[in-house]
Amino acid sequence: MNCTSKRHLLSNFTFILLFSFLFTVCCRLAILVFNNAEVKIESTEASSEIFGNLILLDAGHGGEDGGTVGVNGVKEKTLNLEMSESLEIYLKFVGFKVVQTRKEDVLLYDKNKNFKGRKKILDLVERLRIAEELSPDLFISIHMNAFPDGRYSGLTVYYSPHDERSRFAAELIRGNVVEYLQPGNRRELKSAGSNIYLLDRLHTPSVLVECGFLSNKAECELLCTQEYRQKLSLVLLSSVSSFFE
Protein backbone atom coordinates (compact mmCIF):
# COMPACT_ATOMS: atom_id res chain seq x y z
CA MET A 1 0.00 0.00 0.00
CA ASN A 2 1.42 3.39 -0.90
CA CYS A 3 1.36 6.54 1.25
CA THR A 4 -1.63 7.99 -0.56
CA SER A 5 -3.82 4.99 0.09
CA LYS A 6 -2.68 4.84 3.73
CA ARG A 7 -3.68 8.46 4.19
CA HIS A 8 -6.98 7.72 2.49
CA LEU A 9 -7.55 4.78 4.82
CA LEU A 10 -7.05 6.85 7.93
CA SER A 11 -8.99 9.82 6.60
CA ASN A 12 -12.09 7.64 6.49
CA PHE A 13 -12.18 7.54 10.26
CA THR A 14 -13.89 10.08 12.39
CA PHE A 15 -12.03 11.89 15.13
CA ILE A 16 -14.32 10.16 17.56
CA LEU A 17 -13.03 6.80 16.46
CA LEU A 18 -9.43 7.90 16.64
CA PHE A 19 -9.87 9.41 20.10
CA SER A 20 -11.58 6.23 21.16
CA PHE A 21 -8.49 4.32 20.16
CA LEU A 22 -6.10 6.81 21.68
CA PHE A 23 -7.72 7.20 25.06
CA THR A 24 -9.22 3.84 25.68
CA VAL A 25 -7.45 1.41 23.34
CA CYS A 26 -10.76 -0.35 23.48
CA CYS A 27 -11.47 -2.18 20.26
CA ARG A 28 -14.96 -3.18 21.27
CA LEU A 29 -15.93 0.45 21.68
CA ALA A 30 -14.32 1.28 18.35
CA ILE A 31 -16.36 -1.28 16.49
CA LEU A 32 -19.60 -0.17 18.07
CA VAL A 33 -18.88 3.46 17.21
CA PHE A 34 -17.90 2.42 13.69
CA ASN A 35 -21.22 0.69 13.16
CA ASN A 36 -23.23 3.49 14.79
CA ALA A 37 -24.68 0.94 17.15
CA GLU A 38 -25.63 1.47 20.77
CA VAL A 39 -22.41 1.88 22.69
CA LYS A 40 -21.92 -0.46 25.60
CA ILE A 41 -18.49 -0.10 27.10
CA GLU A 42 -17.50 -3.32 28.78
CA SER A 43 -13.95 -2.28 29.43
CA THR A 44 -12.35 1.08 28.90
CA GLU A 45 -9.00 0.34 30.42
CA ALA A 46 -6.05 0.09 28.14
CA SER A 47 -4.95 -3.48 27.89
CA SER A 48 -1.28 -3.57 28.77
CA GLU A 49 -1.21 -7.22 27.63
CA ILE A 50 -1.47 -6.02 24.04
CA PHE A 51 1.80 -4.15 23.97
CA GLY A 52 4.76 -6.06 22.69
CA ASN A 53 2.85 -9.09 21.48
CA LEU A 54 3.92 -10.14 18.01
CA ILE A 55 1.31 -10.85 15.35
CA LEU A 56 2.48 -12.52 12.14
CA LEU A 57 0.13 -11.76 9.24
CA ASP A 58 0.27 -14.07 6.26
CA ALA A 59 -1.35 -12.85 3.04
CA GLY A 60 -1.95 -16.05 1.10
CA HIS A 61 -0.65 -16.71 -2.44
CA GLY A 62 1.14 -13.98 -4.45
CA GLY A 63 3.15 -13.56 -7.63
CA GLU A 64 2.61 -16.44 -10.05
CA ASP A 65 0.01 -17.93 -7.70
CA GLY A 66 -3.08 -15.73 -7.84
CA GLY A 67 -5.22 -18.03 -5.69
CA THR A 68 -8.87 -18.16 -6.60
CA VAL A 69 -10.50 -15.68 -8.97
CA GLY A 70 -13.61 -13.69 -8.11
CA VAL A 71 -16.75 -13.46 -10.24
CA ASN A 72 -15.62 -9.98 -11.24
CA GLY A 73 -12.11 -11.14 -12.12
CA VAL A 74 -10.38 -9.96 -8.92
CA LYS A 75 -7.50 -12.16 -7.81
CA GLU A 76 -7.47 -13.59 -4.32
CA LYS A 77 -3.80 -12.75 -3.83
CA THR A 78 -4.61 -9.04 -4.26
CA LEU A 79 -7.41 -8.96 -1.69
CA ASN A 80 -5.40 -11.06 0.75
CA LEU A 81 -2.63 -8.46 0.70
CA GLU A 82 -5.08 -5.55 0.96
CA MET A 83 -6.66 -7.16 4.04
CA SER A 84 -3.29 -7.89 5.59
CA GLU A 85 -2.12 -4.30 5.03
CA SER A 86 -5.32 -2.91 6.53
CA LEU A 87 -5.15 -5.17 9.57
CA GLU A 88 -1.48 -4.34 10.12
CA ILE A 89 -2.31 -0.63 10.42
CA TYR A 90 -4.98 -1.24 13.06
CA LEU A 91 -2.91 -3.73 15.05
CA LYS A 92 0.10 -1.40 15.15
CA PHE A 93 -2.13 1.50 16.09
CA VAL A 94 -3.10 -0.13 19.38
CA GLY A 95 0.40 -1.35 20.20
CA PHE A 96 0.94 -4.76 18.67
CA LYS A 97 4.16 -5.64 16.89
CA VAL A 98 3.30 -6.83 13.40
CA VAL A 99 5.25 -8.67 10.73
CA GLN A 100 3.87 -9.76 7.38
CA THR A 101 5.19 -12.81 5.53
CA ARG A 102 4.85 -10.83 2.30
CA LYS A 103 4.24 -7.16 1.61
CA GLU A 104 4.51 -7.41 -2.16
CA ASP A 105 2.95 -9.38 -4.99
CA VAL A 106 5.42 -12.25 -4.82
CA LEU A 107 5.76 -15.93 -3.99
CA LEU A 108 8.42 -16.56 -1.37
CA TYR A 109 10.62 -19.12 -3.09
CA ASP A 110 14.36 -18.72 -3.60
CA LYS A 111 14.89 -17.64 -7.24
CA ASN A 112 18.47 -18.94 -7.11
CA LYS A 113 17.49 -22.53 -6.41
CA ASN A 114 15.78 -25.14 -8.55
CA PHE A 115 12.15 -24.18 -8.25
CA LYS A 116 10.76 -25.76 -11.41
CA GLY A 117 7.31 -27.15 -10.62
CA ARG A 118 7.86 -26.47 -6.91
CA LYS A 119 7.12 -22.77 -6.52
CA LYS A 120 4.03 -23.19 -4.36
CA ILE A 121 5.50 -25.73 -1.98
CA LEU A 122 8.75 -23.76 -1.65
CA ASP A 123 6.67 -20.69 -0.91
CA LEU A 124 4.86 -22.52 1.91
CA VAL A 125 8.14 -23.90 3.25
CA GLU A 126 9.51 -20.35 3.44
CA ARG A 127 6.37 -19.05 5.20
CA LEU A 128 6.70 -21.89 7.70
CA ARG A 129 10.36 -21.03 8.25
CA ILE A 130 9.46 -17.40 8.94
CA ALA A 131 6.72 -18.41 11.38
CA GLU A 132 8.92 -20.87 13.24
CA GLU A 133 11.80 -18.42 13.41
CA LEU A 134 9.67 -15.55 14.73
CA SER A 135 7.48 -17.75 16.94
CA PRO A 136 4.70 -15.12 16.98
CA ASP A 137 2.17 -14.82 19.77
CA LEU A 138 -0.50 -15.23 17.10
CA PHE A 139 -0.27 -16.23 13.43
CA ILE A 140 -3.10 -15.14 11.14
CA SER A 141 -3.23 -16.36 7.57
CA ILE A 142 -5.56 -14.40 5.29
CA HIS A 143 -7.35 -16.07 2.38
CA MET A 144 -10.51 -15.81 0.29
CA ASN A 145 -12.82 -18.71 -0.46
CA ALA A 146 -14.56 -19.95 -3.61
CA PHE A 147 -17.03 -22.68 -4.53
CA PRO A 148 -18.58 -23.74 -7.82
CA ASP A 149 -22.07 -22.91 -6.51
CA GLY A 150 -22.23 -19.12 -6.20
CA ARG A 151 -24.93 -19.20 -3.49
CA TYR A 152 -22.51 -19.86 -0.66
CA SER A 153 -21.09 -16.98 1.35
CA GLY A 154 -19.68 -16.15 4.77
CA LEU A 155 -16.38 -15.98 6.62
CA THR A 156 -14.83 -19.26 7.81
CA VAL A 157 -12.10 -19.72 10.41
CA TYR A 158 -9.68 -22.64 10.58
CA TYR A 159 -7.42 -23.26 13.56
CA SER A 160 -4.28 -25.26 14.16
CA PRO A 161 -5.00 -28.48 16.08
CA HIS A 162 -1.64 -28.39 17.87
CA ASP A 163 -2.23 -25.55 20.32
CA GLU A 164 -5.53 -25.14 22.20
CA ARG A 165 -5.14 -21.35 22.07
CA SER A 166 -5.61 -21.56 18.31
CA ARG A 167 -9.20 -22.71 18.73
CA PHE A 168 -9.75 -19.98 21.33
CA ALA A 169 -8.56 -17.34 18.86
CA ALA A 170 -10.80 -18.81 16.16
CA GLU A 171 -13.81 -18.76 18.54
CA LEU A 172 -13.22 -15.08 19.28
CA ILE A 173 -13.04 -14.21 15.59
CA ARG A 174 -16.15 -16.21 14.74
CA GLY A 175 -18.08 -14.72 17.69
CA ASN A 176 -17.24 -11.15 16.68
CA VAL A 177 -17.99 -11.77 13.01
CA VAL A 178 -21.44 -13.05 13.89
CA GLU A 179 -22.06 -10.23 16.37
CA TYR A 180 -20.87 -7.31 14.24
CA LEU A 181 -20.72 -8.30 10.60
CA GLN A 182 -22.62 -11.44 9.60
CA PRO A 183 -25.46 -12.26 12.03
CA GLY A 184 -26.63 -15.10 9.81
CA ASN A 185 -23.24 -16.79 9.56
CA ARG A 186 -23.66 -20.46 10.58
CA ARG A 187 -20.24 -21.61 9.49
CA GLU A 188 -18.61 -23.87 12.08
CA LEU A 189 -14.99 -23.52 13.14
CA LYS A 190 -12.79 -26.04 11.39
CA SER A 191 -9.71 -27.79 12.70
CA ALA A 192 -7.05 -27.67 10.01
CA GLY A 193 -6.09 -30.94 8.40
CA SER A 194 -3.05 -31.90 6.33
CA ASN A 195 -4.49 -29.95 3.38
CA ILE A 196 -3.67 -26.69 5.19
CA TYR A 197 0.10 -26.85 5.14
CA LEU A 198 0.97 -24.11 7.63
CA LEU A 199 -1.68 -24.74 10.29
CA ASP A 200 -0.94 -28.45 10.12
CA ARG A 201 2.67 -27.77 11.06
CA LEU A 202 2.65 -24.77 13.36
CA HIS A 203 2.66 -25.40 17.10
CA THR A 204 2.07 -21.80 18.15
CA PRO A 205 -1.39 -20.12 18.19
CA SER A 206 -2.42 -20.06 14.54
CA VAL A 207 -5.59 -19.42 12.56
CA LEU A 208 -6.50 -19.12 8.91
CA VAL A 209 -9.33 -16.77 7.99
CA GLU A 210 -11.20 -17.38 4.75
CA CYS A 211 -12.66 -13.88 4.61
CA GLY A 212 -15.51 -14.72 2.25
CA PHE A 213 -16.49 -16.33 -1.04
CA LEU A 214 -15.26 -14.62 -4.19
CA SER A 215 -17.61 -16.96 -6.07
CA ASN A 216 -20.58 -15.17 -4.46
CA LYS A 217 -21.35 -11.98 -6.36
CA ALA A 218 -22.51 -9.90 -3.38
CA GLU A 219 -19.72 -11.00 -1.04
CA CYS A 220 -17.08 -10.58 -3.75
CA GLU A 221 -18.24 -7.00 -4.32
CA LEU A 222 -18.12 -6.30 -0.58
CA LEU A 223 -14.60 -7.69 -0.22
CA CYS A 224 -13.48 -5.49 -3.08
CA THR A 225 -14.44 -2.35 -1.14
CA GLN A 226 -12.02 -0.68 1.24
CA GLU A 227 -14.89 0.12 3.63
CA TYR A 228 -15.81 -3.54 4.11
CA ARG A 229 -12.18 -4.58 4.53
CA GLN A 230 -11.79 -1.88 7.19
CA LYS A 231 -14.82 -3.21 9.07
CA LEU A 232 -13.48 -6.73 8.88
CA SER A 233 -10.08 -5.51 10.05
CA LEU A 234 -11.70 -3.92 13.10
CA VAL A 235 -13.54 -7.14 13.87
CA LEU A 236 -10.25 -9.04 13.66
CA LEU A 237 -8.50 -6.38 15.74
CA SER A 238 -11.14 -6.70 18.44
CA SER A 239 -10.74 -10.48 18.41
CA VAL A 240 -6.96 -10.32 18.61
CA SER A 241 -7.15 -7.84 21.50
CA SER A 242 -9.58 -10.10 23.39
CA PHE A 243 -7.23 -13.02 22.80
CA PHE A 244 -4.54 -11.33 24.90
CA GLU A 245 -6.80 -10.00 27.66
Ligand SMILES: [Zn+2]
Ligand atom coordinates in the same frame (compact mmCIF):
# COMPACT_ATOMS: atom_id res chain seq x y z
ZN1 LIG B 1 -6.24 -19.04 -0.70
